[in-house]
Amino acid sequence: MPREYRCESCGRKLLIPEGFGSKRARCPSCGAVFRVPSQAEPRQEAAVTPGGAEEEAGGPPPSPQGPVPGPRMGPRAYLPSVVTGLLRDDEEIIYWGRPSWLVLAARLAVVLGIYLWLSVPLIRVLPTRLASVLACVLLLVLAAAVGAGLYLVWKNTVYVLTSHRVLSRAGVLTLRTVSFPLVKVEGLSLRRGLMQRLFGRGSLSIYVA
Secondary structure, three states, rough: OOOEEOOOOOEEEEOOOOOOOEEEEOOOOOOOEEEEEEOOOOOOOOOOOOOOOOOOOOOOOOOOOOOOOHHHHHOOHHHOOHHHHOOOOOOOOEEEEEEOHHHHHHHHHHHHHHHHHHHHHHHHHHHHHHHHHHHHHHHHHHHHHHHHHHHHHHHOOOEEEEOOOEEEEEOOOOOOEEEHHHHHHHEEEEEHHHHHHHHHOEEEEEEEE
16 A cells, blocks of 8 residues: 655655655655655655656656746646646646747737738828728737737647646637546657747657557
């Protein structure tokens, strides 16, 4: 039967499988390494070391850069409501996030460029100043509506990594959910363009069986 053990470094409660005593384990939250006492030994605080190749007590291995700061980790209260109802009670949140803000900025820049490309010729073509102003206002309202729609799509696209699976959900009127267990992950692919490298971003592809 699994035992409970609390990480000395971050205080996270871990479930230790039966027969895992006297082995070294890594905390999936902070990456600290400690020795799990056997059931015969009295419970004591384990010595934590900063790194090493050890067996895990559970959950996926931590990122080489350490835990992600801010609301991307931790309590479920930080998660958007679009995904909170999809998680089970026994799932631990390792990471969650949205697409890079560069994606949203690029799409909004395209909308702004189209607005300017259409509005400038209209000012020259329409016969009266009032007609030009009305046409520009109409185009501005249309561009704002498109921009708001792009923002809602970006905000409602969420990626979640838990101790059991990878989950993504996207959509505004129609929601699309993709979920697969971690055991089916066969490989990863990271692509980083020039702008992505400048801003510390990248495009990650996950290959599953």
